[in-house]
Amino acid sequence: MEITTSDLGLAARVQHLTKSYGTGAAGVRALDDISVGIRRGQFTAIMGPSGSGKSTLMHIMAGLDAPSEGRAWIGDTEITGLGDVEMTVLRRRRVGFIFQAFNLVPTLDALGNILLPFELDGRRPSAIEKARIDGLVERLGLASRLNHRPHELSGGQQQRVAIARALATAPDLVFADEPTGNLDSRSGREVLELLAAASRDHGQSIAMVTHDAIAAAHADRVLFLGDGRIVADHPRQSAEQISAYMLAAEVAA
Amino acid sequence: MTAVAVGSALDLTPGRTARLAWLRERGMGASILVAALAAAFGVVLVEVTAYIGATLQADPFIGDSGTLAVVVAILSILLTAVAMYVAAVVTANTFSTIIAGRTRRIALMRLIGASARSQRAEVTGQGLVVGVIGAVVGLALGLGFAAVGIIVGSSLIDGAPESFTLVQAGVLMPVIGVALTTWLAAHIGSRRVLAVTPLQALGGSVERTHDEVSRRVGRNVGSLVLLISGAALLFLGVVLGLVTPLGVVVAFFGGVLSFTGIVTGAVLIMPPVLRLVGRLFGRSATARLAAENALRYPERSSRMAIGVVMGVALVTMFAVALESSKALMMRQSEDGVPLEMFAPMDAFAGIMMVLVAVSAVIAAVGLVNLLTIGVVQRKRELGLLRAIGLTGAQVRRMVLLEALHITVAATLTGLVLGIAYGWIAAQSLLGAVPVLPDYEPAGLVLPAVPWLPVVVIVVATALLTVIAAVAPTRLATRVAPVEALAAD
Numbered sequence: 187m188e189i190t191t192s193d194l195g196l197a198a199r200v201q202h203l204t205k206s207y208g209t210g211a212a213g214v215r216a217l218d219d220i221s222v223g224i225r226r227g228q229f230t231a232i233m234g235p236s237g238s239g240k241s242t243l244m245h246i247m248a249g250l251d252a253p254s255e256g257r258a259w260i261g262d263t264e265i266t267g268l269g270d271v272e273m274t275v276l277r278r279r280r281v282g283f284i285f286q287a288f289n290l291v292p293t294l295d296a297l298g299n300i301l302l303p304f305e306l307d308g309r310r311p312s313a314i315e316k317a318r319i320d321g322l323v324e325r326l327g328l329a330s331r332l333n334h335r336p337h338e339l340s341g342g343q344q345q346r347v348a349i350a351r352a353l354a355t356a357p358d359l360v361f362a363d364e365p366t367g368n369l370d371s372r373s374g375r376e377v378l379e380l381l382a383a384a385s386r387d388h389g390q391s392i393a394m395v396t397h398d399a400i401a402a403a404h405a406d407r408v409l410f411l412g413d414g415r416i417v418a419d420h421p422r423q424s425a426e427q428i429s430a431y432m433l434a435a436e437v438a439a
Numbered sequence: 440m441t442a443v444a445v446g447s448a449l450d451l452t453p454g455r456t457a458r459l460a461w462l463r464e465r466g467m468g469a470s471i472l473v474a475a476l477a478a479a480f481g482v483v484l485v486e487v488t489a490y491i492g493a494t495l496q497a498d499p500f501i502g503d504s505g506t507l508a509v510v511v512a513i514l515s516i517l518l519t520a521v522a523m524y525v526a527a528v529v530t531a532n533t534f535s536t537i538i539a540g541r542t543r544r545i546a547l548m549r550l551i552g553a554s555a556r557s558q559r560a561e562v563t564g565q566g567l568v569v570g571v572i573g574a575v576v577g578l579a580l581g582l583g584f585a586a587v588g589i590i591v592g593s594s595l596i597d598g599a600p601e602s603f604t605l606v607q608a609g610v611l612m613p614v615i616g617v618a619l620t621t622w623l624a625a626h627i628g629s630r631r632v633l634a635v636t637p638l639q640a641l642g643g644s645v646e647r648t649h650d651e652v653s654r655r656v657g658r659n660v661g662s663l664v665l666l667i668s669g670a671a672l673l674f675l676g677v678v679l680g681l682v683t684p685l686g687v688v689v690a691f692f693g694g695v696l697s698f699t700g701i702v703t704g705a706v707l708i709m710p711p712v713l714r715l716v717g718r719l720f721g722r723s724a725t726a727r728l729a730a731e732n733a734l735r736y737p738e739r740s741s742r743m744a745i746g747v748v749m750g751v752a753l754v755t756m757f758a759v760a761l762e763s764s765k766a767l768m769m770r771q772s773e774d775g776v777p778l779e780m781f782a783p784m785d786a787f788a789g790i791m792m793v794l795v796a797v798s799a800v801i802a803a804v805g806l807v808n809l810l811t812i813g814v815v816q817r818k819r820e821l822g823l824l825r826a827i828g829l830t831g832a833q834v835r836r837m838v839l840l841e842a843l844h845i846t847v848a849a850t851l852t853g854l855v856l857g858i859a860y861g862w863i864a865a866q867s868l869l870g871a872v873p874v875l876p877d878y879e880p881a882g883l884v885l886p887a888v889p890w891l892p893v894v895v896i897v898v899a900t901a902l903l904t905v906i907a908a909v910a911p912t913r914l915a916t917r918v919a920p921v922e923a924l925a926a927d
Contacts (some may be wrong), residue, residue, distance in 0.1 A: 250826060250920045271830050277920075278828020285826075288819050293731030305724035306828045351827070 191223070191259045197359045197391035198247050199223035203256035205242050205414075216242040217253070218414035224359060229385035229392045231402035233428070234411035235436065241363070243411065244395045248281055248361040249273050261358040278303050282352030282360035286367040289348035290336040296347045297332040303355050315354070322350045326380060342373030349380055353390060360384075362394040366401050378404040399428040410435070461565060469808050474573020474621050475580060476801050481613020482581025483588070489607050490589055542635055550637035559632040566625020567618070574618040578610065662704030669697025673863050680867030681882060690867035694860055698752075701856070702745055709741035709848065710734060716848040720840060725833050728824075729840035732813070740845055743809040747849035748856065750799040751896055755857020756864065758892035763865035767872070767881040803903040810842055810911035814918075821915055822922030831916045838915045842908040843901075850900045854893065862886035 191199050205217040216239045224230050224247070234240040245251035246258055249265050257266045260280055265273065283289075290299045300319060304311050311319060323329055326346040336344055345365060352360045362381065366374035382404045384390040394405060402408050403425040410418040412435060420431075461467060545558050582605055589603060669692075676690025701708060717730030733740050814821070821834065829837075870882060 245921055248826075271832070274825065274828055274830040277826065283826050285823070288823060291728070291820060291824065293728065293735055298727075302724065303828055305727070306824075306833065308723065 190262045192226070192262055194223060195226055196223035197226045198258070198260045198393070200243070200247060200253075200258045201256055203243070203246060203253050203258065205239070205246065205251075206254045215414050217246070219256070220414070220416060221256075222409065222416055222419075224391060224393045225407065226391050227385065227389040228406045229382055229404065230394070231405035231408045232393060232395045232411065233397060233399075233402050233408060233432070234417075235397065235432075238411040239414040240395050240411045244361055244363060244393065247393065248283070248359075249277050275307075278306055279355060280358045282355065282357040284345070284348045284352050284360065284362040284365045286364040289351075290344055292336050295333050295335050296328060296339065296343075296350075299336070299347055300351045300354055302351060311354070315356075318356065319350070319354050322353055325383075326350050340373070341369050342376060345369060345373070345377050346380065349377065349384070353384055353388075356390075358391065360390060360392045362392060364396055364398075365394065366396075366398065374401070399425045399432065402428050459568075462568075467565075467569060469804050470569050470621070471573045471576070473801050473804050474570050474617050475576040476804070478574040478577025478614050478617040479581035479584065480577075480801075481617065482578055482610045483585050485607055485609040485613060486581070486585035486605060487588065489609065490585075490592065490603055493603055542631075545632055545635045546637055549635060555633045555635070558635075559626075559629045562629040562632060563622065563626045566629075567622040569625070570618040570621025573621060574614045577617060578614045581610070581613075658703065659707060662700045662707065665696050665700030666704065667700075669693045669695070669700055672696060676867040677863055677870070680870035682871050684868050684872055686867035686870065687864060690863050694863070698749075698856075698860075701748075705741035705745040706738050709744045709852070710737045712848045712852055713737075713740060713744070713844065716844055716851070719847075720844065725829075725837045726840055729837045729844055732817075732837075732841050733844040736813075739809060739813070743806055744845045744849040744852070746802040746805045747799070747846055747900065748853040750802045751850050751853025751900065752857040752860065754799070754892065754896055755854050756861040758889050759858050759861025759886055760864040761861075762887040762889040763862050763884060764869055766884050766887040767865060767869040799899060799903060803907045806842060806846070806904070806907040807910055810838065810908060811914060813841070814838065814911050814915045818918050818922055821918040822920055825918060825920035834916050834918075835912050838912045839905070839908045842904045842911075846900050846904040850897060854896070858886055858888055 191197070199222065201221045203217050203220045204215065207214045207216060218239075220239075220243060222243075232240045232244060242251065246253050247260075249258075249260060249268070253266060257264060259265060260276065263276065263280075265276065268276065277283075290296075291302065294302065300323075301311065304315070323332065326349060328343070328346055328350060331339060331343055331347075336347075339347065348365075352362075360381075365381070366377050369377060378401055381392055381394065385392050385406070394401070396402055403423060406422050408418075408420045408423055408428060409416055410420075410431070417435065418431065420427075423431075462471075541562075548558055549555065586605055589605070593603075672693025673690055674693075676686045676688075676693050678686070679689055680686030713733050714730075717726075717733065720726040720730060821829075825834070866883065872881075
């Protein structure tokens with residue numbers, strides 16, 4: 187019997203993952219035989235320069251894109267080879283997303299956005315889910331903003347609504363793609379502290395793609411990608427250490 | 440559909456070919472099609488009204504009546520005028536939405552130094568070219584269609600006129616009219632070019648929200664004045680109609696004024712109707728998203744809706760006008776009024792219905808354009824929704840509901856308006872006409888609504904909605920979830 191993702195203590199993993207665009211001499215290999223897991227309950231940062239493949243890796247792990255070769259799992263479900271509908275339902279129920287910008291549907295108010303994954307599923311949140319959402323709204327300081335539309339919220343507030351939505355379904359994994367990229371440094375720090383707290387206090391598994399050393403310093407673990415491969419895997423580091431490593435890698439390249 | 444095929448947004452090929460390259464741009468083909476349909480519509484209408492007029496004069500029952508000859512003459516002119524008016528407004532609406540889709544490119548030109556006025560002049564010039572091409576194509580189409588129709592007509596209708604020529608000076612009216620109104624439409628539609636800022640080239644362009652739109656007091660007051668004065672004239676027309684058939688002339692201007700008020704005030708009138716219809720679709724996530732989308736750009740949705748309203752109102756108007764006319768003229772028909780008397784009128788009604796259906800096709804082209812623009816501008820949001828769990832089937836349902844939302848609201852509005860206008864037309868024209876058997880005028884009658892055309896309208900709009908939604912739906916389902924992350 188195959189060892190499952192949860193046996194390994196992982197929330198998601200990929201095995202011998204390769205992603206190529208185009209063929210022949212013009213072909214680009216965005217991911218080159220990567221095998222890696224995101225540990226359950228941890229806040230993992232994925233770093234690397236532009237073109238390192240970090241976004242491609244995240245897209246495949248989150249079920250947004252298909253690999254050229256290799257396998258990927260979310261929880262114990264193998265997602266490679268799933269049809270579009272199964273994949274969509276899996277994302278809806280078991281993955282949370284926080285993007286850099288444009289996270290919210292502009293025509294829905296904050297509460298409507300938070301409840302969207304449930305409504306797309308054609309159901310109302312259960313009592314337990316309701317309690318969790320109430321708790322999230324409280325913790326994220328959104329109670330007085332629930333009936334505001336996105337354009338009436340500040341950038342930081344919009345990201346907090348996105349966090350609430352991503353966490354509301356208690357997904358196997360939350361993927362955050364440069365979640366602080368559009369924020370001022372104070373709002374950015376708040377968002378990062380909220381993510382770290384969700385992982386620390388509630389055991390939420392989070393994978394965050396970033397190229398900001400200060401953001402990555404909030405994570406329990408930092409993965410570095412370069413040329414489509416994992417080049418380093420560090421436990422929690424300070425922003426200075428991360429910057430120093432990146433600078434050295436940049437100079438070496 | 441080639442009419443909305445994606446053309447290159449920026450053609451950098453130098454030289455002669457580049458000068459007309461904009462014709463391949465998204466929506467240009469569609470607006471030529473709309474202009475051509477409108478012109479063909481006008482041409483066929485001129486031919487058919489002339490032909491019907493000739494047929495009526497040849498009819499032994501009606502030809503003798505002096506009053507009815509006047510009525511037919513008035514009707515011919517009015518119908519042509521109505522056709523011209525509707526064609527112009529439909530063309531104008533479609534063209535202005537196409538320009539709305541070009542904001543980004545105009546902003547880019549502004550960014551690299553083009554003046555707002557030169558940008559507007561360019562759009563206006565393109566409008567004239569589109570109008571001329573469309574009008575010429577429409578003339579050819581219309582004449583061809585009329586020729587076939589008249590051959591078929593003379594074999595079907597008893598007492599068809601012996602000689603009838605397609606060479607009617609009247610056909611130049613819709614042809615020149617459409618070319619000019621497309622030009623004018625381009626000019627009016629390009630007003631927003633002046634409001635485009637160079638910054639919009641850098642960010643996603645944001646259309647004005649409902650509040651800002653409603654605040655344009657001047658235009659709203661204008662619409663209201665048109666509506667009220669139009670309604671007053673319509674009332675006066677009905678009252679006058681009890682004395683003389685010329686009441687219809689007063690009512691006609693009332694109709695034009697009030698309908699212009701409705702068209703220019705669409706942004707005020709349509710959103711409440713849209714909101715009402717949105718509630719009918721239930722509370723599911725797709726239904727709610729669709730309902731909110733239909734109201735996101737009230738100007739755009741209202742414009743789209745009013746195109747359908749015009750088609751539906753016109754078809755209903757003709758049907759109700761004719762049915763009410765029959766009611767007015769058949770008041771005591773049991774007393775042996777020959778029913779054959781109405782045969783040419785029924786043929787007339789049928790032909791008019793088919794002709795007016797062309798405006799529904801024009802509206803459908805507008806619907807395709809607007810839904811497409813809506814999908815293109817919402818790519819990122821669709822990607823986001825796909826990422827967080829909207830399935831392809833839900834995307835399809837959402838776009839279809841958006842289209843339905845607008846057509847249902849428009850059909851309801853159109854039916855109400857059509858019944859009102861149709862009844863007023865018949866009443867103001869025939870309220871004073873002496874009819875058999877005792878040559879006494881009928882006075883006031885209730886609006887007579889023929890149910891068959893109403894059912895046909897509802898089924899046809901439903902069908903048009905589904906067909907119009909095909910291409911935009913396909914476009915929307917092709918949006919990949921990753922597009923939510925694209926740094927645009």
